[in-house]
Amino acid sequence: MQARTPINVFALAMMACAAILGASATQVTGCDARTAFTYTIHAFLAVTVMFFVTLLFYRKGIYHPLDLVNVKDGVVKDVGKDRPEVAAVIICLMLVGYAAYQFNRPDPCPSPTQTNTTWTPADAERQSEEN
Numbered sequence: 001m002q003a004r005t006p007i008n009v010f011a012l013a014m015m016a017c018a019a020i021l022g023a024s025a026t027q028v029t030g031c032d033a034r035t036a037f038t039y040t041i042h043a044f045l046a047v048t049v050m051f052f053v054t055l056l057f058y059r060k061g062i063y064h065p066l067d068l069v070n071v072k073d074g075v076v077k078d079v080g081k082d083r084p085e086v087a088a089v090i091i092c093l094m095l096v097g098y099a100a101y102q103f104n105r106p107d108p109c110p111s112p113t114q115t116n117t118t119w120t121p122a123d124a125e126r127q128s129e130e131n
Contacts, residue, residue: 010047010050010051010054011051013047014044014047014048014051017043017044017047018040018044021039021040021043021044022040024036024040025037025039025040030109031108031109032109034108035108035109042098046094046098049094050091050094053087053090053091054084054087056087057082057083057084057086057087057090058082058083058084058087059082060082061082061084
């Protein structure tokens with residue numbers, strides 16, 4: 001496949017993301033299945049938001065460069081001023097925000113060695129009643 005316009009690269013990325021991650025999520029079982037499904041949705045939403053942020057701030061990215069050469073200058077100016085820096089900053093903020101979210105969230109599938117071993121007085125009473 002070949003992208004006719006720069007923005008089509010995002011469309012191809014959205015399709016590839018949905019296909020590859022969706023197929024791989026079906027192969028995961030157990031507690032990790034929910035995590036794989038969640039990451040599939042997160043990746044798809046991230047690419048989708050990047051697509052729309054790019055469309056919002058880089059309108060000329062919708063068109064192929066050869067199409068823009070053949071258009072009169074007045075029409076290109078009507079498209080509006082492009083601000084790809086704003087799109088890049090928003091995308092970077094999204095990535096930093098998602099990294100902070102991942103860093104602060106608990107492990108959805110803790111191993112037995114990671115379980116909480118803190119005993120409360122009620123646990124000690126229960127233990128003594130069982131013995």
